[in-house]
Amino acid sequence: MPFQPLPQDQPICTVECPACGHRWLVYEQQLGLLGSCPACGAARPRSMGGVAPDSGRQVSFGSFRDLLDEPRLLTLIEETLGLRPLDGARFVDAQGREVPLEDIHFTLQGNAEWQAQVYNFYMNHVR
Template structure:
């Protein structure tokens, strides 16, 4: 039976593919169930640790994606990560290379200060 998270669960563990370096968030319960890398299909991603441990302010990838029309989130992505928006869900680095949205979410969730800002944006919208 495939893994099914509980409604209140949020991904909190980071993994990295040893072949291509792609990073992503998974649920803690998935650590022993991980399949191949979603980007390159190579070896199973390895556990890198938890995201901003103890903050209690994680925002799921789906909820993060819902915030992409928020100008303050776009400003945070530009200022904190140096990325420029290309369109609704695409961003590029200074060399013009596209950066996966999952990597942006990972980077913001991996820093407690940035994570708090994303969480506040989410909570302001939820209220």
């Protein structure tokens, strides 16, 4: 039977494909299960860690993507991570290299202060 998350569960762990380097969020219960990379199809991603624990303020990757039109989020990304937006969901570092949106989300969710700011942006956005 495939994994079925409970309604209160959120994906909080980042895994990385050893073949192509693509990163994505999974539920903690999925760590160690066989799975394939959504980018290249390779099996057995490795765990990169989780978001800030026990804060109760996690914002899913999908919700994070929905916030990319929020100027305060763009400012947070620029000021804390030193990245600048190109267009829509694309950001580059100081050397002009594109940074995957998943990495930006993971980094912000891994710091309790930044995570709280993103959570507040999201809560204001949905109201």
